[in-house]
Amino acid sequence: MEISFVLNDEPVTVNVDPSTLLSDLVREQLSLTGTHVGCDTSQCGACVVHLNGDSVKSCTLLAVSVDGGDVRTVEGLSTNDKDLHPMQQAFRDNHGLQCGFCTPGMLMSAIDLVKHNPDPSEAEIREWLEGNICRCTGYQNIVKSIIAGAAAMRAAS
Amino acid sequence: MRSFNYHKPDTVDGVVSLLAGNENASVIAGGMTLLPTMKQRLAAPDDLVDISGVAGLAGVSMDGDMLVIGAMTRHADVAESEIVREKLPALAKLASRIGDQQVRHRGTIGGSISNNDPAADYPAAVLGLNAEIVTDKRTIPADEFFVAMFETALEPGEIVTAIRFPLPELAAYAKFPNPASRYAMAGVFVAKTGDGVRVAVTGAGPGVFRASDIEAALAESFDAGALDRISIDASELMSDIHADNEYRAHLVMVMARRAVGMALDAG
Ligand SMILES: Cc1cc2nc3c(=O)[nH]c(=O)nc-3n(C[C@H](O)[C@H](O)[C@H](O)COP(=O)(O)OP(=O)(O)OC[C@H]3O[C@@H](n4cnc5c(N)ncnc54)[C@H](O)[C@@H]3O)c2cc1C
Ligand code: FES
Ligand code: FES
Numbered sequence: 001m002e003i004s005f006v007l008n009d010e011p012v013t014v015n016v017d018p019s020t021l022l023s024d025l026v027r028e029q030l031s032l033t034g035t036h037v038g039c040d041t042s043q044c045g046a047c048v049v050h051l052n053g054d055s056v057k058s059c060t061l062l063a064v065s066v067d068g069g070d071v072r073t074v075e076g077l078s079t080n081d082k083d084l085h086p087m088q089q090a091f092r093d094n095h096g097l098q099c100g101f102c103t104p105g106m107l108m109s110a111i112d113l114v115k116h117n118p119d120p121s122e123a124e125i126r127e128w129l130e131g132n133i134c135r136c137t138g139y140q141n142i143v144k145s146i147i148a149g150a151a152a153m154r155a156a157s
Numbered sequence: 158m159r160s161f162n163y164h165k166p167d168t169v170d171g172v173v174s175l176l177a178g179n180e181n182a183s184v185i186a187g188g189m190t191l192l193p194t195m196k197q198r199l200a201a202p203d204d205l206v207d208i209s210g211v212a213g214l215a216g217v218s219m220d221g222d223m224l225v226i227g228a229m230t231r232h233a234d235v236a237e238s239e240i241v242r243e244k245l246p247a248l249a250k251l252a253s254r255i256g257d258q259q260v261r262h263r264g265t266i267g268g269s270i271s272n273n274d275p276a277a278d279y280p281a282a283v284l285g286l287n288a289e290i291v292t293d294k295r296t297i298p299a300d301e302f303f304v305a306m307f308e309t310a311l312e313p314g315e316i317v318t319a320i321r322f323p324l325p326e327l328a329a330y331a332k333f334p335n336p337a338s339r340y341a342m343a344g345v346f347v348a349k350t351g352d353g354v355r356v357a358v359t360g361a362g363p364g365v366f367r368a369s370d371i372e373a374a375l376a377e378s379f380d381a382g383a384l385d386r387i388s389i390d391a392s393e394l395m396s397d398i399h400a401d402n403e404y405r406a407h408l409v410m411v412m413a414r415r416a417v418g419m420a421l422d423a424g
């Protein structure tokens with residue numbers, strides 16, 4: 001099936017089998033390997049991308065169902081190679097990652113949180129991260145990063 | 158996942174005619190239950206009928222005294238709806254605690270009740286509030302809708318289009334979530350109306366059920382203390398790696414008391 005959608009601000013048209021998952025489409029066919037597949041069972045959140053602005057798990061989403069939609073992956077957070085998105089910068093500054101496997105999903109989730117709630121409390125951040133699992137950090141520095149990232153996003157807007 | 162034909166009709170009639178007579182066709186709403194099932198090959202439909210393009214299936218409105226929620230309304234939209242928050246806050250709160258935000262951005266109320274997972278949250282609200290399930294051909298009362306584990310009164314090829322909720326005087330839902338999945342290990346929805354009290358329990362048994370002893374005690378006196386001498390028969394409840402039936406029976410009473418307290422606080 002031929003589908004067309006906007007990916008990281010660029011229109012794309014691709015041919016996919018209906019059973020293709022969005023995670024596989026972006027990773028295998030479009031070579032955007034920033035979106036990670038950790039569990040492939042809708043649990044870990046490593047695969048989170050934005051669909052029409054909402055964070056969703058791309059391993060549990062058919063590529064055909066984004067036809068006509070707007071998708072953003074972690075590669076689409078920064079508009080150039082030099083500057084990171086304020087949330088990415090905050091993760092970097094606050095040691096919000098160790099192995100980095102969960103990080104793309106954490107970033108996409110965190111940015112969606114700030115969109116809903118520009119100044120989230122620590123408890124609200126932890127609640128929101130229910131769908132994102134990290135096996136390295138113990139979450140402490142992720143929460144710290146998101147508090148800093150939210151402040152930076154508020155300052156930038 | 159096995160390959161399938163994908164259809165995306167834009168009317169209910171289009172959906173119904175694609176499903177008619179095709180035993181190997183399946184509706185897909187948010188896909189948050191169906192896709193994981195297909196990945197595990199527990200389901201392998203030949204035809205997938207996506208109902209997300211059907212106009213009019215998503216949204217919240219009031220129809221007289223009834224709150225009407227379209228089948229394709231996502232959990233996140235119910236949680237954030239101004240109408241639901243004002244008219245039936247217990248339901249907005251229930252929706253806000255289903256799974257995680259990414260699940261709530263895809264999963265739908267129609268998908269949740271049609272699937273009838275014994276640990277799902279919405280069935281407790283639908284049964285507790287005595288809601289009506291509207292399908293493409295009829296209206297089914299909640300008491301007749303949830304038949305057994307993963308089984309409903311829907312006939313092959315029949316789809317849910319909306320759920321109609323009468324508004325209670327007081328209502329609340331308390332759940333003890335499984336810490337990993339957030340599904341209910343025991344969830345209790347209590348609702349007090351002019352006609353009496355209804356109490357629906359999810360997560361604890363092989364399917365959602367009404368707890369008649371709890372209902373009777375609360376009809377007598379709607380406060381948590383009224384449940385002090387009530388217990389629930391553990392023999393028909395589930396045991397699994399997360400909790401045995403005795404523990405679930407205990408949790409049900411704790412959640413019931415909590416729900417009554419929350420309903421009184423909110424009301
Ligand atoms: C990680 C995770 C955590 C979760 N946690 C919870 C939780 O805490 N509580 C909870 O209640 N649920 C939970 N869920 C389930 C979630 O709420 C699902 O979204 C929901 O059960 C199914 O809705 P759906 O729209 O995704 O349906 P789908 O997966 O698309 O469909 C499910 C089934 O219903 C049928 N169907 C769908 N819509 C209709 C319709 N309108 N008419 C007739 N049949 C229809 C489909 O054919 C399919 O058989 C969780 C899911 C995941 C992945
Ligand atoms: S890979 Fe999608 S949730 Fe884990
Ligand atoms: S940094 Fe390794 S999983 Fe999160």
